[in-house]
Amino acid sequence: MVHDQIVLRTFRCIAVLAVSTLALIVPLWTVNIKGQQASTPPPPPSTIGPPTRADLLRGQYGRYRANNDLLFYHLDIRVDPDKKSIAGKNTIRFRMLADDTRIQLDLAANLNIDKVMLGATPLKYERDLDTVYVDFPSTLRSGREYTIDFHYSGLPQEQGRFGGMAFRTDGAGHPWITTACEDEGARVWWPNKDQWRDEVERMQISIAVPSDLMDISNGRFMGKTDLGDGYTRWDWLVQYPINNYSVSVNIARYEHFADKLDDLPLDFYVLPQNLEKAKRQFAQAKPMLEAFRSYFGEYPFEKDGFKLIEVPYSGMEHQSAVTYGNGFVNGYLDRDWTGIGISLKFDFIIVHESGHEWFGNAVSATDVSDMWIHEGWTTYLESLYVEKMFGHDEAIRYVNSYKPKVQNREPIITQRGIHRQPQQDMYFKGTLFLNTLRSVVNDDTTWWALVRDVYQQFKYRNIMTEDVVRFFNSRTARDWTPIFDQYLRRSAIPTLQLAFNEPGSMAYRWKTDERAFAMPVRIGRPGNWTIVEPTTDWKVMPTSLGKETMDVATDLYYINVEKS
Numbered sequence: 156m157v158h159d160q161i162v163l164r165t166f167r168c169i170a171v172l173a174v175s176t177l178a179l180i181v182p183l184w185t186v187n188i189k190g191q192q193a194s195t196p197p198p199p200p201s202t203i204g205p206p207t208r209a210d211l212l213r214g215q216y217g218r219y220r221a222n223n224d225l226l227f228y229h230l231d232i233r234v235d236p237d238k239k240s241i242a243g244k245n246t247i248r249f250r251m252l253a254d255d256t257r258i259q260l261d262l263a264a265n266l267n268i269d270k271v272m273l274g275a276t277p278l279k280y281e282r283d284l285d286t287v288y289v290d291f292p293s294t295l296r297s298g299r300e301y302t303i304d305f306h307y308s309g310l311p312q313e314q315g316r317f318g319g320m321a322f323r324t325d326g327a328g329h330p331w332i333t334t335a336c337e338d339e340g341a342r343v344w345w346p347n348k349d350q351w352r353d354e355v356e357r358m359q360i361s362i363a364v365p366s367d368l369m370d371i372s373n374g375r376f377m378g379k380t381d382l383g384d385g386y387t388r389w390d391w392l393v394q395y396p397i398n399n400y401s402v403s404v405n406i407a408r409y410e411h412f413a414d415k416l417d418d419l420p421l422d423f424y425v426l427p428q429n430l431e432k433a434k435r436q437f438a439q440a441k442p443m444l445e446a447f448r449s450y451f452g453e454y455p456f457e458k459d460g461f462k463l464i465e466v467p468y469s470g471m472e473h474q475s476a477v478t479y480g481n482g483f484v485n486g487y488l489d490r491d492w493t494g495i496g497i498s499l500k501f502d503f504i505i506v507h508e509s510g511h512e513w514f515g516n517a518v519s520a521t522d523v524s525d526m527w528i529h530e531g532w533t534t535y536l537e538s539l540y541v542e543k544m545f546g547h548d549e550a551i552r553y554v555n556s557y558k559p560k561v562q563n564r565e566p567i568i569t570q571r572g573i574h575r576q577p578q579q580d581m582y583f584k585g586t587l588f589l590n591t592l593r594s595v596v597n598d599d600t601t602w603w604a605l606v607r608d609v610y611q612q613f614k615y616r617n618i619m620t621e622d623v624v625r626f627f628n629s630r631t632a633r634d635w636t637p638i639f640d641q642y643l644r645r646s647a648i649p650t651l652q653l654a655f656n657e658p659g660s661m662a663y664r665w666k667t668d669e670r671a672f673a674m675p676v677r678i679g680r681p682g683n684w685t686i687v688e689p690t691t692d693w694k695v696m697p698t699s700l701g702k703e704t705m706d707v708a709t710d711l712y713y714i715n716v717e718k719s
């Protein structure tokens with residue numbers, strides 16, 4: 156998902172690196188010159204308000220969700236553009252993980268439940284806001300698989316930034332119907348177990364639309380069937396785990412053109428009037444895919460192919476069916492998004508939303524609280540694309556151009572279990588954090604192997620931040636926990652305190668919330684940095700540099716510097 160640029164203030168950021176005078180920095184000794192910092196209090200509570208009942212129903216992974224494991228959905232619906240209605244069923248197959256008689260599903264309260272069937276047996280159910288508890292007449296047994304058919308119908312309400320489910324028309328007055336519901340939840344247009352932790356292994360999507368329209372959904376196109384009543388059913392097969400919100404229908408009179416990247420099918424669907432523009436702009440898809448493959452390995456959804464589909468909102472990372480509404484021009488909504496000239500060299504939506512195929516779709520967070528795994532990493536992927544296409548220095552400039560957008564008001568990781576979506580720092584601070592980790596690793600061969608292996612280790616899985624930290628700790632000699640905690644679980648970034656009280660020497664330490672925080676940093680003069688290893692205790696080193704001439708590589712680490 157793209158950040159909501161409307162609420163962001165953007166400033167032009169001009170970094171001027173002062174060239175300091177020549178000096179020799181030799182960290183010969185370190186001593187404690189003051190008492191230890193006082194023990195750090197726990198993080199302050201969030202200033203954001205209490206969860207609603209709906210937040211709790213949506214966010215908790217309680218008994219009736221935890222007692223089953225999703226295996227397969229077959230969403231089979233008919234969409235009526237004139238009535239702006241949908242009707243059909245979702246067939247849900249799951250394995251019980253405990254003996255029980257009830258499971259918890261979700262469907263927006265404004266949509267009708269027509270019936271829920273276990274084979275020929277109608278099931279009772281109870282609705283609570285958007286939650287649907289389905290009850291079984293006898294106990295479902297742990298380890299056994301069950302299949303229910305959830306029949307529903309109604310008029311989905313257009314809502315949210317990208318529409319939820321939106322019934323629009325194209326420039327020629329034909330229906331143009333799209334879904335994008337990460338914020339609202341897939342429940343706004345189809346019944347499912349609407350949470351992040353549990354994904355189906357595979358999914359079939361069958362969408363019947365008037366025969367003069369097409370439906371483009373996720374996965375591999377299996378064919379279309381004329382239903383003989385003016386409608387045609389379009390069948391798609393998703394052959395990988397998929398987030399509920401990633402499931403998408405895109406209905407229009409699209410023009411289709413195709414290409415290939417080695418064996419990977421590339422399919423593009425746009426409104427007829429944009430065909431020529433799209434052929435030019437979507438040529439960026441190949442170098443983008445090649446760039447990400449070079450860092451992480453194969454495209455994650457090879458069997459399903461890669462698609463770009465035109466939509467009336469900015470764009471969304473729908474798995475293997477990335478939706479695009481950036482106007483076929485570079486930048487983000489026709490703007491130099493980062494204000495330093497680099498954004499206009501590529502199509503932001505093609506790069507960002509497709510980057511989510513690796514982080515967001517293949518590697519997914521277990522709870523929305525840890526959504527930086529999607530957005531922080533994918534924003535970092537933007538800079539990896541810039542590095543591949545335009546070089547290392549441009550990539551570092553690109554990452555740093557996100558600094559003015561960071562607010563540092565709330566921790567990136569939010570409270571779990573109440574469906575509390577993180578604030579937008581997860582994008583910009585997330586990518587500055589990852590760029591900082593690269594500088595801490597201080598060896599690009601090691602760094603590129605780490606980021607590749609993070610992806611390879613966790614692809615097709617739902618993980619939490621703790622999994623990423625454990626992985627980093629297991630792969631390097633460093634304990635990364637305090638660094639991750641400071642950047643992701645605290646509001647403030649680390650401050651490097653440099654004190655020049657005695658001529659010829661400097662005292663230095665980190666001022667952080669995490670008492671165990673320790674992170675190397677480059678200081679001295681640009682082009683001839685010295686790496687020091689400050690902790691939260693004072694150390695002293697000799698230096699011929701002074702308060703004015705001592706520089707810190709703040710484009711390589713996202714930190715504050717305080718000199719006294």
Ligand SMILES: [Zn+2]
Pocket residue numbers: 156157158507508511529530533
């Ligand atoms: Zn995103």
